[in-house]
Amino acid sequence: MKKTNKHENYEILNLIGYGLSKYNNLFIQHFGFKTKTSFYTAMVEWGIAETGSVIKNRQDLFDPFFDNGRKGWWQKGDTYIHRKHFIDSLFGTLDVVSYVEVVKMYLQDKFNYQQQEIIKIKPVIKSQFKQLQKTGLEAEMYFLHNYNNIKIFNGGHIEDARLLGDGYDFQVEVNNDYFLAEVKGVRKNKGGIRLTINEYNKALEYEENYILSIISNLNDIPKITIIPNPIKELNFSKNIIKQEQITFNTKYITW
Numbered sequence: 001m002k003k004t005n006k007h008e009n010y011e012i013l014n015l016i017g018y019g020l021s022k023y024n025n026l027f028i029q030h031f032g033f034k035t036k037t038s039f040y041t042a043m044v045e046w047g048i049a050e051t052g053s054v055i056k057n058r059q060d061l062f063d064p065f066f067d068n069g070r071k072g073w074w075q076k077g078d079t080y081i082h083r084k085h086f087i088d089s090l091f092g093t094l095d096v097v098s099y100v101e102v103v104k105m106y107l108q109d110k111f112n113y114q115q116q117e118i119i120k121i122k123p124v125i126k127s128q129f130k131q132l133q134k135t136g137l138e139a140e141m142y143f144l145h146n147y148n149n150i151k152i153f154n155g156g157h158i159e160d161a162r163l164l165g166d167g168y169d170f171q172v173e174v175n176n177d178y179f180l181a182e183v184k185g186v187r188k189n190k191g192g193i194r195l196t197i198n199e200y201n202k203a204l205e206y207e208e209n210y211i212l213s214i215i216s217n218l219n220d221i222p223k224i225t226i227i228p229n230p231i232k233e234l235n236f237s238k239n240i241i242k243q244e245q246i247t248f249n250t251k252y253i254t255w
Helices: 010-023 025-029 036-045 052-065 081-091 096-111 123-130 135-149 197-209
Strands: 157-160 170-174 177-185 210-216 223-228
Touching: 010 025, 010 052, 010 081, 010 096, 025 036, 025 096, 036 052, 052 081, 081 096, 081 123, 081 135, 096 123, 135 157, 135 170, 135 177, 135 210, 135 223, 177 197, 197 210
Parallel strands: 177 210
Antiparallel strands: 157 170, 170 177, 210 223
């Protein structure tokens, strides 16, 4: 399979690099391999990478962030640590057996992996698995770990408001002033932004204190662009999408 995009297999390469770095040989053993070289060869045969060095390089990327005795790409500093933070947020508490099953599940879903039967996976892990390719969560994790480097948020206290569903992701309190941060992710360095009606109205209400935070270039080295009062600064066009909502209801019951 010819690769036309440098980041075509971004998610699985990161999952594999993370697993190799964190779990070392236990990771490949649970795939049924005795050596990393044979594992690399299999990854090439399955179409995940063009060469074994691609897999090795992805391990090197994660090595500086784990206490495994290898330095990896230490000279890069924390350039790529956002990738570890994202995977940690989903699977950081898993043991090697459960983590390998997650990787197998991805391979089965995207690469028709049928080498070994996948053991029964907890429903919550399956739910976390669905978040892997959602740009929003990855962007939010990057913001959480880097917001303090942004001048307007520097020294602020952050509160997570994502579960509230009230039109913003985070509140950042700085010197008794409150900023509402709505985070949007873009895979490359170009792309449009969409606001829900709730987010749009909240931006109208808070104006300069509503900060649209764009995390672009997620597939490589992310960049944060902040836009206070985005309704004023950006040109949004209204788009109406009609969706059918299906519910299942019981009869009236006395409990």
